[in-house]
Amino acid sequence: MAKWQSVAKAADLQPGHGMQVLLGDKILALFNVDGTFYAIDDACTHAGASLAEGPVAGSVVTCPWHGATFDIKTGAVLSDPAYEGVGTHNVKLEGDDIWIEI
Numbered sequence: 001m002a003k004w005q006s007v008a009k010a011a012d013l014q015p016g017h018g019m020q021v022l023l024g025d026k027i028l029a030l031f032n033v034d035g036t037f038y039a040i041d042d043a044c045t046h047a048g049a050s051l052a053e054g055p056v057a058g059s060v061v062t063c064p065w066h067g068a069t070f071d072i073k074t075g076a077v078l079s080d081p082a083y084e085g086v087g088t089h090n091v092k093l094e095g096d097d098i099w100i101e102i
Helices: none
Strands: 004-009 016-021 026-033 036-041 061-062 070-071 091-094 097-101
Touching: 004 016, 004 026, 026 097, 036 091
Parallel strands: none
Antiparallel strands: 004 097, 016 026, 026 036, 061 070, 091 097
């Protein structure tokens, strides 16, 4: 059976924005894409920058350090200088609580 952890309130994350959340000892980037929430590993695979701090356009986040782009929904890398995608994590919304599967 899946285990879930509450990480944030939906009201705290506006559409088109991201935020860092902790899941155990792991730092994730949580995004609101048009009212749907997604979680990916927070560190850019190029140089380790926080993706939660990057600008969001639709379902794409841009690394704030060197401009690599990632698909928020799939974790796939979309442009250089990163060459590897990031992990994704299951997210659900219950009321105003955002939960991520452990």
